[in-house]
Amino acid sequence: MAGSGNTALDHHVTQLLEQQLGNTATLKPLADNDLASIRKTPVIAIGPTAFSRVRQANREIPVLALLVARKFIQSYIERSPGRISAVYYDVPxxxxxxxxxxxxxxxxxxxxxxxxxxxxxxxxxxxxxxxxxxxxxxxxxxxxxxxxxxxxxxxxxxxxxxxxxxxxxxxxxxxxxxxxxxxxxxxxxxxxxxxxxxxxxxxxxYAPFSSMAKEASGLLLAYLSTGNFPSPVYPDEYxxxxxxxxxxxxxxxxxxxxxxxxxxxxxxxxxxxxxxx
CATH class of the missing domain: 3.40.50.2300 (Response regulator)
Structure with missing residues (x-):
C-alpha cells in the first residue's frame, strides 16, 4: 500500500480493502526505499500523488490506483495495459x-x-x-x-x-x-x-468508499490469479x-x-x- 499521506484516509481505505479481501491477500504499508526492488508484487496507490511517486521510483511495478480521476490515469493505462489499472474516483x-x-x-x-x-x-x-x-x-x-x-x-x-x-x-x-x-x-x-x-x-x-473497495478487491484478485490487471472500472454504487x-x-x-x-x-x-x- 502506497499511502496518500492522509493517515486517517489511508487507514480507512486499508480497512475496507482488508474486509473485502479476507484471507486471500495481505496488505502491507510500503516505504519509498522498498520501491526499487519490487517486480511482480502489486502496489495499491491511494491517490494521484502516491501513484506518481510509485511510477517515478520504479516503472516495472504493477499498480492499482485508487482515488484517481479517469483523465489522470488513462494515458498510463493505455501505455501499460495489464500492468496498471484503477477504480475511477470521478463520477461519470x-x-x-x-x-x-x-x-x-x-x-x-x-x-x-x-x-x-x-x-x-x-x-x-x-x-x-x-x-x-x-x-x-x-x-x-x-x-x-x-x-x-x-x-x-x-x-x-x-x-x-x-x-x-x-x-x-x-x-x-x-x-x-x-x-x-x-x-x-x-x-x-x-x-x-x-x-x-x-x-x-x-x-x-459520489461513490462510497465501500463500493470503491469492492471493485478494487476484484481487480486485485484478478491480478493475483492471472498476472494481469483487468481494465479500470467505475464503482457499481453511487x-x-x-x-x-x-x-x-x-x-x-x-x-x-x-x-x-x-x-x-x-x-x-x-x-x-x-x-x-
Whole structure:
C-alpha cells in the first residue's frame, strides 16, 4: 500500500480493502526505499500523488490506483495495459447531469463552463443527453476576465450548470464567484464533487468508499490469479450529497437523497439495461 499521506484516509481505505479481501491477500504499508526492488508484487496507490511517486521510483511495478480521476490515469493505462489499472474516483458526467434532472424534472437544457482545452471533457455527454430529452451547450471562458460574463450567458441558457472535474474552472479561486453568480440568477450548480456541495453546489453524485473497495478487491484478485490487471472500472454504487440550505434559499423542493440516487439509476437502466454505472 502506497499511502496518500492522509493517515486517517489511508487507514480507512486499508480497512475496507482488508474486509473485502479476507484471507486471500495481505496488505502491507510500503516505504519509498522498498520501491526499487519490487517486480511482480502489486502496489495499491491511494491517490494521484502516491501513484506518481510509485511510477517515478520504479516503472516495472504493477499498480492499482485508487482515488484517481479517469483523465489522470488513462494515458498510463493505455501505455501499460495489464500492468496498471484503477477504480475511477470521478463520477461519470452523465450520472451528474441526471442528478440535476432528477432534482429539476422540468429541466431540458444543461449549461457547462469550460476552457478551450477542457471543452472536450463534455463532448461525449452532449450526444448522450439527447436520449434523456436534455439539450446541452458548452460555454468557453479562457481568462479570468471572461469567466463571469461567460457564466452569465451559460446560466441564461441552462436550467442548471453542470460542473465536471475541471480544475481550471472549478477551483478555490473561482468557486465563490461562480456560486454567488448562479445564486443571484436562481440557478443551481450540480457537481463536481462532495466538497463543492459543502461550498454551495446543490448536489453531487459520489461513490462510497465501500463500493470503491469492492471493485478494487476484484481487480486485485484478478491480478493475483492471472498476472494481469483487468481494465479500470467505475464503482457499481453511487449516492447523493445535497445542500439543503441552498435548496431552501432557492425554494427548490428537494427529494430524499436515496430517492434521487434511485431515480438516476432508473433513468440509466431504462436507457440501456446492460449499461454499467
Amino acid at each position: 458526467l452523465l450520472r451528474q447531469a441526471l442528478t440535476g434532472k432528477a432534482i429539476l424534472p422540468q429541466a431540458n437544457r444543461v449549461a457547462m463552463l469550460a476552457t478551450t482545452e477542457s471543452a472536450e471533457l463534455y463532448e461525449p455527454l452532449i450526444d448522450q443527453l439527447k436520449g434523456y430529452d436534455l439539450d446541452a451547450k458548452v460555454f468557453i471562458a479562457d481568462t479570468e476576465d471572461q469567466l463571469i460574463p461567460t457564466l452569465i450567458r451559460a446560466l441564461s441558457y441552462g436550467d442548471f450548470l453542470l460542473a465536471g472535474p475541471d480544475d481550471t474552472i472549478y477551483n478555490p479561486r473561482n468557486i465563490k464567484h461562480i456560486l454567488l453568480t448562479a445564486y443571484r440568477r436562481n440557478r443551481i450548480l450540480i457537481g463536481p464533487s462532495q466538497a463543492y456541495v459543502k461550498a454551495g453546489a446543490l448536489a453531487s453524485s 449516492r447523493i450529497e445535497v445542500n439543503k440550505q441552498v435548496a431552501r434559499s432557492l425554494n427548490i423542493p428537494l427529494p430524499a437523497r436515496e430517492w434521487i440516487a434511485q431515480s438516476v439509476q432508473n433513468m440509466i437502466n431504462i436507457d440501456d439495461p446492460e449499461a454499467g454505472p
